[in-house]
Amino acid sequence: MSTLTYKKFDEGEGVLPDKMTIYQDCISAFNASPVNAKKCRILLAKLVRLLSIGETFPANEATNLFFSISKLFQHKSVELRQIVYLAIKKLCHISNDVLMVTSSIMKDIQNGDIIYKPNAIRTLARVLDSSTVHATERLFKNCIVDKNPNVSSAALVSSYHLSPESKDVVKRWANETQEAVYAQKYFPDTQFQNVHQEFYSRFPSSTQFSQYHALGLLYVLRNHDKMALVKMVNQLSGSSSPLTNPLAIIQVIRYISKLIEEDPSLADHLYPYLLTWTTNKSEMVCLESAKIILNYKKFSPEQHTEAISVLRDLLNAPRVVTIFAAVRMLNKIAMTNPEKVVVCNYELESLINHSNRSIATYAITTLLKTGSADTVDRLIKTISTFMNDISDEFKVVVIDAIRNLTLKFPEKYKPMLVFLSDVLRDEGGFKFKNTVVESLFDMIHYIPESRDSALENLCEFIEDCEYPELTVRILHLLGDEGPKTKNPTLYIRHIYNRIALENSIVRASAVVALSKFALTEDLSLKKSIEVLLQRSLTDSDDEVRDRAAVSLKLLSSSTDKTSSVILVDFIKPTKKYSLPILEQKLTQYISSSDKASYENPFDISSVPQYTEEEWKAQEYKAKTTVQASEEEPLSDHKGRSGLAGGATETHNETQQAELLQQQYIDEISQITELSEYGPILHSSSVVELTERETEFVVSVVKHIFKEHLVLQFNIENTLTDSELMMVSVISEGEVYQEEFILPVEKLAPRSKGTLYVSFARPEDEETGAPGLFSDTLSNTLSFTSREVDPTTLLPFDEEDEGYQDEYQIEELEVTIGDFIVPSFTADFDKTFAELPSENEEVAVFNLSSSSELQEAVNSVINVLSMSALGNTETVGFSANNHKLKVYGKSINGERIAGLINFVISKNGIVAKATVRSDNKALSETVVNGIA
Amino acid sequence: MSNLSLYTITAALILDSEGKRIYANYYTPIHPNASNDQTFQIQTPFPTLKTQETFEAGLFSKTFKSKSSIVLYEDQIVVYKVISDVAVYIVGSLKENEAMLYQVLSGLCEALEIVLKDAVDKKSIQENYDFVALAIDETIDDGIILETDGNAIASRVSKRPSSENTLNIELNERGLFNAFQFAKKKVKGFNF
Structure with a gap:
C-alpha cells in the first residue's frame, strides 16, 4: 500500500500521498535552508487536506509539525504566511505547546501585511488561554476599531x-465593540486589486459583516442586563437603524424574541419593528421576523395574520430555499392552528407538484391539515392523481396525513376509504402498505360506520398479499371485528382461503381467527367452523395443528354458561395487558442478579390490564395529539417521517405516564400499611405545592383506593447545611379524616424523600359505599431541623437535637376528576343518548379564571380527567364559542358523558355543562366539579 | 428558542461524485466548556469520525442526484449545490434560518468559482487545495459566518508564492536579520 501511494506521489497533485510521507516531507521542507515558499505552501495545503478528510496525528508528531511550521514565520512571503495560519489553526487541537507561537502572531498583528493580518488575529484566539488573554487587550481594542472591515471582523470573532474562557477580560473592550456595531466599514481600494482580478463579478464596497460580529459579541457581554438589551434593540431597530447587514438584523430580531419570551409585556412595543422587517429586501430577514411573530402566542391573531401573508408572498419567491422555509413554517403552524393557514391554500396547491420533494410534501400535509370538511373530497381527488408518480417514503407521509384527517372528520370517511383501498391495490413496499393497513385499522377502530366496507377491502387485500406480517395482523383484526358484523360468514371464506393457500405462520393465525367466529350465538355457524377446524388437525405444521386442537377442545367444552365465559376470555380476552409495563417488568425479572427472585415465577397480575375502551381512549389521545407535538416531519432520513415520528414521541409520553403509575404502585406495595388497601383505582398527575426555588420543594400525587385516599408527598430538601428529621405533612380537610402518616425519618441536605398520608374515604349516605367527595386540604410541612457540615453531611454536634419547625405549603384540591378514568367511545352522541335522560344534570358556570377559550377548555378537561372526543379539545381560530365532548368512567365503572358549551360573553367565559351518567348522584357531582 | 449565538454552522463539506470526502469541517466552539453561559453550550451532533462519515454517506445518497438545493436530514438543515462532479454542503441546526444558510453556500460557491478560475471540479479542487481551504476559512471561522459575498471572500485568498529563487536568498538573509533583531528585542525585554 505504502509503496503504491509513494509511487503515485509525483504523478499529480490530485492523489494524496499517505500520512507519513506528508509528515516527513513537511518536516524536511520546513527545516530546509533556504525555505522554498511555493513548495511549502503546497505541502501545507496537503497537510490541511489530510486533516480535513479526517486523518489525525499523535500528539508528539503534531507537536513536531507545529514546531517546524513555526519556523516558517521567518519567511517573509505573505502567501505562505496565510496558509501557515490555516495549518496552525488546524493543528492547535492536537498539538502541545501551542503558546510558543503567540509572540510571532502578535508581531504579525502589529506590523504584518493586510493580507494575513486577519488570519493572524483569528489564529490568536486558538493559542491563547485565560492566563494569557489579558496581554492582548490593547491589541484587540485597536483591531476592533480598525477601519478595515476584515481586521475588525477578525478581532470581533x-x-x-x-x-466564554475569559469573559472578564473581553468585557474590557465592550466600548470598542459597541462602536463597531454602529460603524460603517468599507473595504480598502486594494481589496480587489490582487490575484483573481478577471474573475470577480463585481467589487462590493462593503458587506458590513463587522456589524454582525460586533452585535453578537456585545450581546454575550451584556445579555444578563435586560434594560441594556432593550435599549440596544430600540437603537438598532426602526427606520433609523444603522444596520445594513442582513445577518446583523436577524441577530436583532432574535434578541427581540428573547426579550418577548422573558417579558411578554414588551410584545406590543416591539411588534412594529418586526413588522417593518417583514418587508425587508433580504428574504432571510423577512423569514426570520415572520417566524418570531408566529412563534409567540402573545401576538394577536391579526398580527399573526400579517406574518402569514408575508409567508404567503414568499411562497412565490424564485429561490427554492425561501419557498422551503416558508412552507415549512406554515406546515408547523397548521399542526396547531390549521385555520390560520387556510388563506395560503391556493399557493400551497400550486406547490403540490414542486420538483423539490420536501416542498411538495410540506404543501400536501399542510393542505391536509387545513382542509375543512368541504374541501376534503377535492383534496383527495387531487392527491389521487399524482400518487403514482411519487416515491414510497413520500406516500407514507401523505397516507399518515390522510389518516389524521380521517380521525378529524369521521363523517368524511367514505372518500377516504375509497382512496385508501385504491392505493392499497397499487404497487408499493412493505412500509407503504403497512401505513395504509394501519390507517384502515384506525378507521375500523374509531369510525364504526366504516367497519364493514373497510374489512371487505382488507379481505380483498390478503387474497393477494406478499407480506405475511400484514396478513397475520389483518387476520387477527378480522377475528376481533368480523363476528360483530351483520354477515360474519362473508369473512370466514376469506380466512379459510388463507388456511388452504398460505404458509404455516399465516395458517396458524387464520385458525385462531376462525375460532373467534365460533363464539357467536349462531349455532350453525359454530358447527361449520368446527368442521373447518377439523381439517386443520391434519395440517403439516405442528403449531397449526396444536392451535386447531386447542380451539376445538375449548369449543366442545363450552356447553354451560360458566365455562363459556372462561372460554370467551381465553380465545378473545376482553382486557389487554399494558405492553410497556409488561416489558419493563419482564426486563426487571430477567435482569435480576439475585438468584432467589427466580424461585417465584413471574407474576403477571402485577401488570395492569386495560379494557378495550380504556385502551382505545389512550390510543385515540396519542393519535390525535400527534400533530401538535410533532416537531420536524421531514428530517428523518428513513423517510418514515413526521407523523410516525411524532406518534412514537407521544406514545412515549403516554408510556412515561404509565410507567410512572407503575412506579407508584410498586412503591406503595412495598409499604405494609398500604399494601392491604388493594389496587390503586386512580392516581392523579403530580401537583406542585411549592415554587421550585424554595428551601423545600414539595409535590403531591393523589391515589384513590377502594376505601382510602392516600397522598404521596415528594419532598426535596434543597438546603446544603441542614438535615430534616421526622418529616411529615399535616393535612386537614373537611370531608377526609386523616388515618395515619408515614413520615420520612431523615432527609439529608440536597436529597429527596417520599412520605404518605392516608385518609379514610367517607361513606355515601345513600349507597353505603365510599362516595366521591371533593375537598380542600390545607397542608403544613412539619419537621425537626438540625445544622450539618455541608461537606461531610454530619451534624456539627451529635448532641444537637435540632429544633421543631413548620412550613406552610399550598392547599390541595381533591376534585371529582380524581375519581374518573378517561375512556373512549366511538360514537359519543349515541352513548350520550343511551345514558338515561333522568340522570341528566345541567348547570351554567362563569369561568372567570380563564381569559381564553382554549385555556378554559383545557382546564375543564384537566379538572374532570376525562377524554375529549371527536377532535373537540381544540378551539377553532378566533371562535367565540365552542362545544366540548368528554367521556370517562368513574372508578366504580359508571359511564359519564359530558357535553359542555363555552361562550365568550362580556363577563368572561360562560360554560353550560350537560352531564349524563349511569347514576344521578354522579352526574350531579361531576357537574358541580366543573366550577 | 432561536439561536442567539454567532455559532450557526454545524459543518461545511465537499464530497466527490462517489460521496467521498474532499473537504470536511465539523465546527465546534474553541473554548466550549469554560463557561456556563447557555449561548456557548453547543453540542456537536457528529462528534466522531464514524458518525460524521455515516451522516455524509446518507446525505450524499439522498442529495447528489436530486436537483434540489435544500433538505432536512438527521435533524439538520442541509443546503447544497452540485457543481460538475462535486457537491458542496453547508449544514446548520433545525432552528437556523434556511435562507441565511443558503446565502453562505452561494457565497462560498461563488468564491470557489473565482479562485478556481471557473473550473470547480474534483481535480481542480485537489490541485488547488490551498485556495479552496483558504476560501472556506474566510467564509466560516469555527462555526461563525465571516462573510457571504463571494467576491469579498475570494479577495481574501492570496495567490501562490512565485519567482521564489531570486527572492529566496534575499529573504533568507532578511529573515535571519529579522530573527536576530527580534531576539535582541526579547533579550532587552527580559532586562538581562
Missing part, C-alpha cells in the same frame, strides 16, 4: 471565541 476572535474575542467571541475567547469570551
